[in-house]
Structure formats: C-alpha cells, structure tokens
Amino acid sequence: MSEISKKILVIDDEENVRELLKLEFLDLGFEVMTANSAFNGLQVLKDHKMDLVILDIKMPGMDGIEALEKIISTQRGLPVIIHSAYSHYKDNYLTWSATSYVVKSGDLTELTAKAKEILANKED
Amino acid sequence: MNVNSTSSDFKELLFSNMDKVLHAWMLLDGENNIVQWSAPAEQHFGYSSNDVEGRPFSMLLPEHTHNREQYIALLELDCHNGSLINHRTQMVQRSGVIMDVVLSIHLLHNHQIFKLITFANVTETTELQHFVNNKMMELVERFHFFHGKDLTPQMHEIFDAILVAVTSGQGLKFNRCFLLLVDQDDQELKGVQAIGPASKEEAGRIYQELSASPPTLTKMIDLYKAAGQGSDSWINQLVRNIRVNLSEVDHILIQTLFNQKYQLVNDTSTLVSLPSFNWLRKTFSIHECLLVPLIWHGQSVGILIADNAVTGHAITDINIKALTDFAKTATEVIETVKLLSKLEESITYIKATNVKIKESQAQLMHQEKLATQAQLIAQMAHEIRGPMAIIGGFARRVHKRMTPADINYDPVDRIVETVATLELVLADILDQGPKAQDMAEDCDAAKTINRVVSLLEEEIHNRRISVNINIKGDLPNIQIKEHHLFEITHNLVKNAIEAIGKDGLLLILANELGNMVVITIQDTGPGISQAEEAKIFSPYYTTKEHGTGLGLVVVQKLVEEHRGMLTVHSLPGKGTTFTFSLPTVNKQEET
Incomplete structure (x- = not known):
C-alpha cells in the first residue's frame, strides 16, 4: 500500500450502507467519500480524482447503470465495482463494462478483497 | 283431325x-x-x-x-x-x-x-301441414330446453308424424308409407323410417281400434308405437335395408330424385322396363305404389313411397295431388329437423371448446398467479437483502472488536450467524438464475452461421461482398444457447461487413479442433493497427459513426462465459480475422 492513500467514492442512496462502507474502508486505510445519488456522485468525480467507485444500481433518479455509462465515457480507466442487492443485473450487458460486480452482503469480505485487488493492480 | x-x-x-x-x-x-x-x-x-x-x-x-x-x-x-x-x-x-x-x-x-x-x-293437406308443423314447433321448443342431448329420438318422432299424416284415416289414407333420405356424405339414398301394418290381419285390427274412437293424429302415433313393435320393426327393417348409390342413374328411385316429379309405379308406368322397377315391387310386395320426391330449394333430398298394400285400393289422382302437396310441408319439416340436428352438433362442439378454453384459462390464471407471487417474493427478498447487509455489516464490525471474554460477544456472534444464514436463504431465492454456462443447450453452429448470413443477405448484396462459407461436415454441437451464439456470430459478421465497406470478400470457416469448435470470420477490410487492436475490446470504444462500442465487449464476455476463447489477428491494408472457439457437447471437460 502506498503512502498516499487511495480514494474510494461510495455512491448509494442508503445512508447506512454509505456509513458502513465508509467505516470499513477507512479501517483498511483508504480515503472514502460518499454520495447519496448518482447525480451527486458524478459531481464529486468532476471535482475530485478518485481511484475506485463503488456504485449501487437501484437508486431514485439516475440509476447506477446510467451513471456507469457516464463514468466510463468521461473517466476512462476509473475502476467501478457494482454493489447491488440484485444479482440479475449481471445479465444486463450494460453492467459488463464494470470492473467487478458484488452482490450486497453483511459479509464485506468479497467487496473489500475485490477493491484491494483492483487498487493493487492499478498501482502497477 | x-x-x-x-x-x-x-x-x-x-x-x-x-x-x-x-x-x-x-x-x-x-x-x-x-x-x-x-x-x-x-x-x-x-x-x-x-x-x-x-x-x-x-x-x-x-x-x-x-x-x-x-x-x-x-x-x-x-x-x-x-x-x-x-x-x-x-x-x-x-x-x-x-x-x-x-x-x-x-x-x-x-x-x-x-x-x-x-x-x-286443400283442407286435408292444410290440416296435415298444421299437424306436422305443430309437431315440429313442439320439437323446436324441446330443443331449446334440452339442447345438449342427442336429437335422434326427436327426429324419429317427427318422421313418424309425417308418416302417420300420410297413412292415417284422418290424413291422406294411404296404407303404408316409407321415408328415404339422401345422405350427402355417403352419396346414397337411404331408407330411414316406415309406418304401416305388416299384414291385412293387423291392418284390420288397427283400423277397428281406430274406428271405435276416431283418434287424433297424435294419438295415432302412440297407437302405432303400441301396435306391436314386431310389425313396426319389420317394416322399418325393410326400409332401412334400402340403400341406393346416387350414381345409379338407371335406378327408378334415383330417376325419381333427378326428375323431381312423382312416379306412379304400376303396370301402366312408362318405367316398367327398368330392372329396378320389378325390384321395387318385389321389395315392397305390391303391384302399385306412389313415389314422391322431396324437394328443398330445388334439390332433391329424399323420397316418400306410399302404397295401399293392405287394402289394395287403387291410387287415385286425388291421392296423388294430396301427397305431392303434403310432400312440400314434409320436406320443410325434415330439413328443419336436420338443420336443428346440425345446429345441435355445432352447439355440442362449441360447448366442448368452451370448456377447454375455460380450463386453459383457469390454468393460465393459476400460472399467472404463481408468477405474480414469485415476483412479489423476489421483490420482498430484495427489499430485505439491503437492510440485512447493513445489519450484518455493522454486527461484524462490532464483533471484530470484541474478544470472546466480552459479555456481548456471544449475542453479537449469534446476530452475525443468523444474518449469514438468512442471506444464504435469500441467495437461494434470488440468485438461482443459473450461470450462462449451466443454461447452455446444444447448438448447431452451421445452422446459426447460415441464419446470420441470410439475415444480413441484403446488406451483403448491396455492398457487393462475396461470401465464402466453409463448414466442416458433422460438426458436433456447441454448449451454448442458440441466441448467444447468434449474438456472437452476428456481431462479428456485421463488423466484418462494415469493415469491408464495399466490394470485398467475407470468409467464414467452422472447424472442429480437439474438444472445441473453432469459428473464423475473416474480412478483406482495411485491418486494425496494433495500437487499435488493444482498444477494441474496451467498452464504448468505437470507430463507427453510430456504434455503441459494446459489440465486441458483449462478444468477449459471452465467449468467456462459455469457457471459450476469442482472438483477433489483423494485417493493416489486408484485413482482419476474428477467431472464437467454444467447447463441444460430446467431449466436455470435467469441471
């Protein structure tokens, strides 16, 4: 892990999820920003350079799939982990361009492992 | 003169x-x-x-x-x-x-x-017409109440009414009467029903009974029914044995049908030379009888045969006039009954169909209900999964910071465990959609390739591209859903066509290699530079004006999901070759 901590943006409309992920990734030594909507998330990305986005799909207003498309077309190379309670979006090819897809769980091991792996590769 | x-x-x-x-x-x-x-x-x-x-x-x-x-x-x-x-x-x-x-x-x-x-x-025939018409109305009424039942008994009743009208003392006063109808399906004239005493003795007995108290025509029908089934069935058997094919134009009965005129059959008849003439007299054991065709809208539908076999009375002009007049009413009634009977068949058919429709409707509704329930459950499960992840996530955080000595260690441990179990249950419900590879079916690559090419035929033709397809015979099936293979092939062929632009060659090869089927799509387009080659599989990368940049991403994803391989090889200025391979059905790897 580098001296300058990696920055993670969590986009989720559910406050408790944002709080949980923030605490968890802070514990792991990352810097964490949160946004409560896709729109706000895109605003944050305009102003801040991020290393990873953790993106919910089902959100009021703009959903995660639309946000994903915008992120990829504007911030090429920025990894995105889709983090959803739904697994069936995996079948939607629009989600295939995300770096990874993790189904929400009380056990954050899979999510944190994926995040660490992506960020480690990114440093290469 | x-x-x-x-x-x-x-x-x-x-x-x-x-x-x-x-x-x-x-x-x-x-x-x-x-x-x-x-x-x-x-x-x-x-x-x-x-x-x-x-x-x-x-x-x-x-x-x-x-x-x-x-x-x-x-x-x-x-x-x-x-x-x-x-x-x-x-x-x-x-x-x-x-x-x-x-x-x-x-x-x-x-x-x-x-x-x-x-x-x-015409008093007599008018009365008989009323009598028979009333019988028919009765029948029509009963039909309204009892449709769904076999109409045959009612048909026989109406035939009886007609025959009684011809034979009774109140009616046309013939001794016996036979009804024959044309069966269009079999192209035959068939004897249907008859009425009359079998012998002089029986005739005498019946007429005596009748003269004692002159009955109504309706009573007559009952009397005939009661008057010994034996004689009635004998005469009925006689008539039902008569079957004449409509093509026998020399037959006296068929001639009567076609001429549509009554025939008085006796020694003075002009038809005496016909062989069937004697057959008729022999069959009915008479020397004189009257044949009257039943004509419905210009078409002969049957024949009434009446005679005075018992009393031997000669058939007079008045008898003939009365029967020919009455035949019109009889025909109307018979055709109405036949129509009812056909209606009856249609109603039975429609009813049966209706029952079937209702059954399948009920089944469909049940399935729809189940589908709706399943949808509701899925939705609820998703609603639960989010909060469950939060509970579980926070519980784990707390749990991590505890030692087994902590008084709350065990309760929090239980929360974490229970949430984990619950999440497994939810995953069972929600993530049961099998992986693409598991959903795979046997798929014939040759069929799919041909389908893709025929779908793009017009474009290929317009761009003056020649297509060369070379598929190895007896190619084993591939483990993939047809629409997935179609998606892959369609994307690659379409790319190739667009790369060529106009005038060029498209080559499609399919071969077996080990336990894989290898499909190659080669174009004579401008090719891809090495720098570009690295980018073509990135999402949203496109060189096309209206491209989404997702085509190759989808292809790659699908090929990978089915444990296949996708490679690209390009020579700038010469063309590009995409090759993908997918596992065959019969030589599966063990997983």
Whole structure:
C-alpha cells in the first residue's frame, strides 16, 4: 500500500450502507467519500480524482447503470465495482463494462478483497 | 283431325270436357254474381246450379271474411296479365263446413268483365301441414330446453308424424308409407323410417281400434308405437335395408330424385322396363305404389313411397295431388329437423371448446398467479437483502472488536450467524438464475452461421461482398444457447461487413479442433493497427459513426462465459480475422 492513500467514492442512496462502507474502508486505510445519488456522485468525480467507485444500481433518479455509462465515457480507466442487492443485473450487458460486480452482503469480505485487488493492480 | 268439324264443334267439345280439365270452376259476371256453376263445384259446396246462379260470390265466403262483399273486386286489383293464381283462402259449404281452398281467377273480357274462378279443396293437406308443423314447433321448443342431448329420438318422432299424416284415416289414407333420405356424405339414398301394418290381419285390427274412437293424429302415433313393435320393426327393417348409390342413374328411385316429379309405379308406368322397377315391387310386395320426391330449394333430398298394400285400393289422382302437396310441408319439416340436428352438433362442439378454453384459462390464471407471487417474493427478498447487509455489516464490525471474554460477544456472534444464514436463504431465492454456462443447450453452429448470413443477405448484396462459407461436415454441437451464439456470430459478421465497406470478400470457416469448435470470420477490410487492436475490446470504444462500442465487449464476455476463447489477428491494408472457439457437447471437460 502506498503512502498516499487511495480514494474510494461510495455512491448509494442508503445512508447506512454509505456509513458502513465508509467505516470499513477507512479501517483498511483508504480515503472514502460518499454520495447519496448518482447525480451527486458524478459531481464529486468532476471535482475530485478518485481511484475506485463503488456504485449501487437501484437508486431514485439516475440509476447506477446510467451513471456507469457516464463514468466510463468521461473517466476512462476509473475502476467501478457494482454493489447491488440484485444479482440479475449481471445479465444486463450494460453492467459488463464494470470492473467487478458484488452482490450486497453483511459479509464485506468479497467487496473489500475485490477493491484491494483492483487498487493493487492499478498501482502497477 | 276431322276436317268436317266446325269451330263450334270444338267449342262444344271443349266445354263438355271442362269439368275434367278444371275440376271445380265457376263463372262470375261483372257484378261478381255467379252465372255458371260446375258439377265439381256442386260436389264441393253442396249447392246446385239453381241454388247459386244469379247470387253473389260472397255467399260462398265465411261470415267472418274480411271485406266479404268486395272480396273478388279486391283480388281483381292483384291480377297480373288478367290472372291471379293460387290464392289461398277459406270458403264455406252449404252445410256450414269451412274449407281451405286454393283458387285462381282469370279475367275474361267481353262487353263486361267475366271472371272464371277455379279452385281446389286443400283442407286435408292444410290440416296435415298444421299437424306436422305443430309437431315440429313442439320439437323446436324441446330443443331449446334440452339442447345438449342427442336429437335422434326427436327426429324419429317427427318422421313418424309425417308418416302417420300420410297413412292415417284422418290424413291422406294411404296404407303404408316409407321415408328415404339422401345422405350427402355417403352419396346414397337411404331408407330411414316406415309406418304401416305388416299384414291385412293387423291392418284390420288397427283400423277397428281406430274406428271405435276416431283418434287424433297424435294419438295415432302412440297407437302405432303400441301396435306391436314386431310389425313396426319389420317394416322399418325393410326400409332401412334400402340403400341406393346416387350414381345409379338407371335406378327408378334415383330417376325419381333427378326428375323431381312423382312416379306412379304400376303396370301402366312408362318405367316398367327398368330392372329396378320389378325390384321395387318385389321389395315392397305390391303391384302399385306412389313415389314422391322431396324437394328443398330445388334439390332433391329424399323420397316418400306410399302404397295401399293392405287394402289394395287403387291410387287415385286425388291421392296423388294430396301427397305431392303434403310432400312440400314434409320436406320443410325434415330439413328443419336436420338443420336443428346440425345446429345441435355445432352447439355440442362449441360447448366442448368452451370448456377447454375455460380450463386453459383457469390454468393460465393459476400460472399467472404463481408468477405474480414469485415476483412479489423476489421483490420482498430484495427489499430485505439491503437492510440485512447493513445489519450484518455493522454486527461484524462490532464483533471484530470484541474478544470472546466480552459479555456481548456471544449475542453479537449469534446476530452475525443468523444474518449469514438468512442471506444464504435469500441467495437461494434470488440468485438461482443459473450461470450462462449451466443454461447452455446444444447448438448447431452451421445452422446459426447460415441464419446470420441470410439475415444480413441484403446488406451483403448491396455492398457487393462475396461470401465464402466453409463448414466442416458433422460438426458436433456447441454448449451454448442458440441466441448467444447468434449474438456472437452476428456481431462479428456485421463488423466484418462494415469493415469491408464495399466490394470485398467475407470468409467464414467452422472447424472442429480437439474438444472445441473453432469459428473464423475473416474480412478483406482495411485491418486494425496494433495500437487499435488493444482498444477494441474496451467498452464504448468505437470507430463507427453510430456504434455503441459494446459489440465486441458483449462478444468477449459471452465467449468467456462459455469457457471459450476469442482472438483477433489483423494485417493493416489486408484485413482482419476474428477467431472464437467454444467447447463441444460430446467431449466436455470435467469441471
């Protein structure tokens, strides 16, 4: 892990999820920003350079799939982990361009492992 | 012709025979008073010439007749070319008995307008028509209440009514009557039903019973039914054995059908030379009978055969007239019953279909209900999964910071465990959609390739691209859903066509290599530079004006999901080759 901590943006409309992920990734030594909507998330990305986005799909207003498309077309190379309670979006090819897809769980091991792996590769 | 005869001789001859030609007739003067009265008219009405001559025609009409005094004057208005034919009305006999008659008027112009009136008494046939029509109405009514049941018994009842009407003392007074109908399906004339005593003895017995208390026609039917099933069934058997093919045009019955005219079968008949003539007399054991065709809208639908086999009475002109008249009613009734019977079949069919529709509807509703329930459960499970992840996530955080010595260690541990179990249950419900590879079906690559090419045929043709397809025979099936293979192939072929632009060659090869099927799509387009080659699999990368940049991403993802491989090889200026391989069905790897 580098001296300058990696920055993670969590986009989720559910406050408790944002709080949980923030605490968890802070514990792991990352810097964490949160946004409560896709729109706000895109605003944050305009102003801040991020290393990873953790993106919910089902959100009021703009959903995660639309946000994903915008992120990829504007911030090429920025990894995105889709983090959803739904697994069936995996079948939607629009989600295939995300770096990874993790189904929400009380056990954050899979999510944190994926995040660490992506960020480690990114440093290469 | 006798040359010495004068025209007055002819007139005399004609006038003296007029009663034979016209049966019943009378002549009215301009005031509609009777001036000439025929002998047959006298028989019918009971008035002599002296009684009626000089008196108004209206005296022959019943009291209740509408416009009684002007009756003939009004009919005159309806005359066409000086005649009115077959007008039906009622007239009254001297004794007060009312007759149903059919009369015709002919206007004869002299210094005043005389009217020749001819008429026929049709009381009997009218009554029989009413009787049979009532029977039919009864049947129609019953049909309305009881449809769904077999109509055959009712049909026999109506046939009985017709046959009784022909044979009864109140009716046409024949001894026996047989009904034969045309079966269009079998192209045959078939005997259907018969009525009559089997022998003189039985006839005597029945007629005695009948004369003791003259019954109604309805009672007659019951009497016949009761009068020994044996005789009835004997005569019925006789008629039901008769089957004549419609193509036997020489047969006397078929000739009667086609000529559509009655035939009196006896020694004077012109048809005596026909072989079937003797057959008929032998079959029915008679020397005389009457054949009357039943004609419905110009088509012969059957034959009534009537005879006086028991009493041996000769069949008179009056008998013939009565039966031919009655045949019209009989035909109407028979055809109505047949129509009802067909209707009945249709109703039964429609009912059965309806039941089937209702059943499948119920099934569908049940399935829909299940589908809706499943959807609801899925939705609820998703709603639960989010909060469950939060509970579990926070519980784990707390749990991590505890030591087993902590008083809350065990309770939090239980929370974490329970949430984990619950999440497994939810995953069972929600993530049961099998992986693409598991959903794979056997798929014939040759079929899919041909389908893709034929779908793009127009574009290929417009761009003047020649296509060379080379597929190895007996290629094993691939483990993939057809629409997935289609998606892959379609994307690659479409890319190749667009790369070529116009005029070029498209090569599609399919081969077996180990446990894989290898499909190659090669174009003679401009090719891809090495720098570009690295980018083509990135999402949203496109060189096309209207491209999404997702085509190759989808292809790659699908190939990978099915444990296949996708490679690209390009020579700038020469063209590009995409190759993908997918595992075959019969040589699966163990996983």
